[in-house]
Amino acid sequence: MTPPPADSVAAMIRPAPLRSDSKTNRDLLSVMQGAPLGYWLLLGTALLFMHIAGGIWVYQVYKGLGIAGYAHPVFWGVYIVTFVFWVGIAHAGTLISAILYLFRAKWRNAINRGAEAMTVFAVLTAAQFLGIHVGRMWKAYFILPYPNQRGLWVNFKSPLLWDTFAITTYATISILFLYVGLIPDLAIARDRATGWKKVLYTVLALGWQGSSGQWKAHNRSVLHLSGLATPLVLSVHSVVSWDFAVALVPGWHTTIFAPYFVAGAIFSGFAMVLTLMIPVRRIFGLEAYITDYHFENMSRFILLTSIIVGYAYAAEYFIAWYSGVEPEQTAFWLRAFGPYWISTWIMITCNGILPQLLWFKKLRTNVPFLFVLSVLINIGMWFERYVIIITGLSREYDPAVWGVYIPSWPEMGILAGSFGFFCTFFLIFLKLFPIVAIAEMKEISIHEKAHATEGVH
């Protein structure tokens, strides 16, 4: 993605009129004030789902993983699918915050806060699935390399251990990134808040006064964090992909997995940003800050990554055929025409075919279309992981023990609950913290003003 040329910076926020600092503050902070009935309904629904899932999970711990639909030899199911799904979602935030920051793609400013928040909550959602998935979650801490008198250590050869490190690292950096970016805005909020919120923001703002020294330190921190986070964008999902690529399961054991998964993650992450920000913009009237231009840029990203993902699908099939390895060929044939054919065709349609409509500018700027498409992409990407994990395991090397796994209701309940968890935190975040980076928006307007006065670029 080429960033727009510097001379069109002003064009980025068109058609929004120039705004004063205080108007920006007021507009963006207004999101945090009051709450319509719809908000409470949404939050209530999200909380309900979250708690139902929590109940199911407690029952699962008590009763055993048998309540899920696992059938030999498919020992990974919806939980791992959903884990990979949420890790994928978590990618867009860092990409937008770090990589686009380094590329000075200023259009990111309007959406980066939302994307970063999404990242943090998605990683936290994903991380829970590691605990939900394991059979003895009360012993899950065994996976951490903590010193103990029994002389037990962890197996650094295992991709699951790499996962643990990748996820914790990514969660740490994402939270830091979100927090550091928030500090100036927290100060703005602090200056206007009263009551307990005042206390909260005061503590969190770390005494931010907006002095040039502080700004300098802030900018350097963001820059360094971007530098640290950039490789993570590539590494986290590469590591997750190695959970599969390192194994010898037909359909898993392929070298294309790391870039394929990273592209897929960005693809799904951007789709999720659209899914979240389109309603947020609409509900809170942020059209002046989050413009169609932002959405169009994101759809371009989606188009690009869709092509990469589509290519990966094709490459997988080609290599399976070209390898001459019969179990591999069989696995792929059955992927498309076996018991799980529906999932496969949902995946291909939603991820490979439908996004091609974004070649048309009319559709790229059609917000309702983008919303529908982004939801479909989310569904498609969930099914992509489902297809990879389940079809691979169900038709492996020994045809005597081929089996079919059908997700159970508890699993689907926990899947739904993961959305509840994510939405709960996202909705609370909306009300407590500015969803659009106020300071960064102002930065843009200052630039704009400067350009406008000077009349030169």
Added chain:
Amino acid sequence: MAEIDRRNFLKLVGVGAGAAAASGCSDIPQKLIPYVVQPEEITPGLAVTYASTCQECPAGCGLHVRTREGRPVKLEGNPDHPINRGSLCARGQAGIGRTYLPDRYPGPMLRQADGGYEPITWPEAHELLAKKVTAAGTRTRVLSGASGPTLSGLIARWVSAVGAGGNVVYEPFDYRVLQEASRAVFGIASQPRFDLGQADFIIDFGSDFLESWTSPPEHGRQFAEARAVSKPDGGARLVYVGPRLTLTAGNSDEWLPARPGTEGVLALGIARAALDEARATGASAPSLEQLDELLSGYGANSVSAITEVPAATIQRLGRTLARAARPVALPPGVALTSSRATATAAAVLVLNVVVGALGETLLVTPQVSTPGQVSSFQDVLSLVDAMQAGQVGVLLIHDANPVYSMPDDSGFAAALKRVDFVVSTASGPDETSESADLILPDHTPMESWGDSSPRPGVRSIVQPTIRPLQDTQAFGDTLIATAKAMGEATAAQLPSGSFRSVLEEAWSGTDFRAALAAGGVFQGDGIGGAAVLSANLAALDFAEPSLVGDGSFTLLPFPSPLLSDGRGANLPWLQETPDPVMKVAWQSWAEISHGAAETLGVEYGDVVSVKTPQGQVELPVVPRGGIRDDVIAIGIGQGHRVGFYASRADDGKPGQRGVSVISILPAATDETGSRAWLTAMASVRATGERRPVAKTQENDNKRGRKLGEAVSLAALAEAQETAHAGGGEAEGHGGGHEMLRPFDPADDSSEDSAYRWGMTIDLDRCNGCSACVVACSIENNVVNVGEELVLMDRQMHWLRIERFIGDGEADLETGRNLPRDNEELGNTDVRHSPMLCQQCGAAPCEPVCPVFATYHNQEGLNGMIYNRCIGTRYCSNNCPYKVRRYNWYDYAIENIHEPMNLMLNPDVTVRGQGVMEKCTFCVQRIENGRQLAKDEGRPIADGEVTPACAQTCPTQAITFGNLKDDQSRSVQRADKNAARSYHALHELNTRPSITYLAKVTRGTKGEG
């Protein structure tokens, strides 16, 4: 006592412990208390083994009962026993569980007016029974299963002492047909023996000798011996005649799906051809001339028209049999006993005579008359008539479940209601004991004294190995006590002591202690009496049998290799082990051909209604290639209403498990009054309902993958030549699969270790009987998960037998939702391949475990530390052999019902919820061997350690040993058979420690 000092405290503790120990005598101990006075022969932690005899079927295999701290935990074959020589079948292995079944009767019980039962004491029971018997007099009858000579003798004495009307000995699967046929052909009414071990050509007219007929472990061993590939011409050939691809048929070299019921005609046709051949070569014995007239009507063409076997095949088989050095023909088993069963069996005996098997491979044993002789089915039906007519006042039922195993058509259940007083000695509830007025539970075989004499020259002893778990009494003691209660006069006619003393008396001619230690007295094996053709053959009618009903399918009820006549149905290990042929567990299914399924418009899992004039059953259909179009086959053994595991009580559901085909069969006998099974035509129609089928292997197409390999004799000879010519590096056989990186499994253990454990599994010997599966489960505390979880493929078996048909092809249709098998009529290329953890040198499971719960140990085993496992299940995903099993629930609590926990092997961890488990090569046995060797300061000797699967294998298909020892039997066997050795899925380079030896496919046509 002002204060408790140390000494007083200890005294109090001692008294408390003593009291607890004393109270333990009447109850199952609930606390772990060390022995106050340690029994001489018991050292806690060490197993004590007792010799006994298996009571699961009349074969009479010798047992070694391994007990731990007074509880039998595992059965093994007695290596010195002439019948089974150390091996044991699946049913024998599972027999140990009867003692621990959760639904056993707690003690004697009397039916009350309201229909319920109330416990009574044994003396009360004896008094009551004595009163009833005295009142009934000759209207007292005994209906018992076949029992050992001592008990049979005691029953006979009791019957005469109390003046009862007689004893009917009832076995659902009896072999009277053989005796009757022998009487007809040789004039000697004894059960002939067939010695397969020395045979070089076997033709089986449907006996199914590897799975259900007379003595499967013995036959399995003999068959494997006869068939050793090292023998000239690759060992014996087997031709199978029968409408269905059974386990035995799958092990044959040629399968003739003749019309069911025409086996006798076919045997005579082949005999005719053999006689002609013998004449042509001038080898015909003059004694055979008397058969000429009998056989004259059985020309190949007319036989072919009746049997649907090509005339050329009949002539070829006749020639082959005539030329074979030691041929043998086996008569039909239960499934094919028609209304002319005796004639059919006689025809097969005639064939044996014609081909010179008599006295060689067919041994006619001298006629003996013992009280335990099984009564004819006609006698049983007469008893039912007497019951119906109200002529039976007291019916004492011992070791039989006729309400289940008699056809509804016989009217047994209704007649039972007309008996004034029914007494059952069942140790746990069954369909018959439910109707009893008085229940006098017998000990289980593990708790009993007894004996068995499966054939002349073999006397085998049954001894108790555990104190009875419930308030039960040996049936013999019940008889004696009842007689005593009837008064002096009656008591005087019976022994005064206990049944044990009766037994000791019966064995008084022997050294009883020595017999106990050895498991019995075994004198010689060869008892081939001289026999000559009898003259009254003409009395037999060899015409086709008649079938009742006008359906379009011949109904073929076949004995389940696992459940037998239904007595195995309450043993969860037998329910959980998939049928060796169809791989269905816990359920009933109907087999029809694909063609018939198409005609009926049904598919896999569709429920059909099978109707005969006697009734109808509904069950799901499993279409297969290996059955004739005009036959529907249903296994015998399911369909129980009563029994914790036999019915659906273990799933917490009412109703019966599966259906009982017996219920729709006519109560028919053959021409000599023996029970006939192949008697009905059935009409079949779809019901529109569909049920999931608990089929554990959905596909028999191995897609050409390196699993269950086979090699033809010719290709093997070629490969051996190549190897001798210097191509010794060549691994495997017949090109196409070259080793990517040759390896030596012995390298995959630590250099410091003297051991690398491994196995050699000879698929040419494996006949698929599944004894190893049950042995493994019991040895390793593998839980049975039940029907609902088997439907989700969640069975926990560490060892499974995979069954493939041919090399298969990588056809892409296989693997979609509807499995279609590759069986076809006449195709016997069935490969049975035991699949267990391969203990890989480069194990894919090991690197992916994040917590080292599975790891490579010094001796090359893939260790599994249950306590460390967190249940990521990655290891199973990465295991190409898919031998890892996962504890989805807390099975130890949910599925091991008290008191079954008492039979858990204390040497093996009981796995908890959420951990992975798998085969460890019985590491507990390796450790035990190591301790013994260490005590003696020597390395573990070859053969000292044998995993449960290898130990029980009737055919010795599995050899376990140290791969670092070039002289170990395992290595030797792999080396000697290098030309047919391979490693499963070897292209994955997992370096398994198990070397498979490919099955050898032998033709029958080339050498004729």
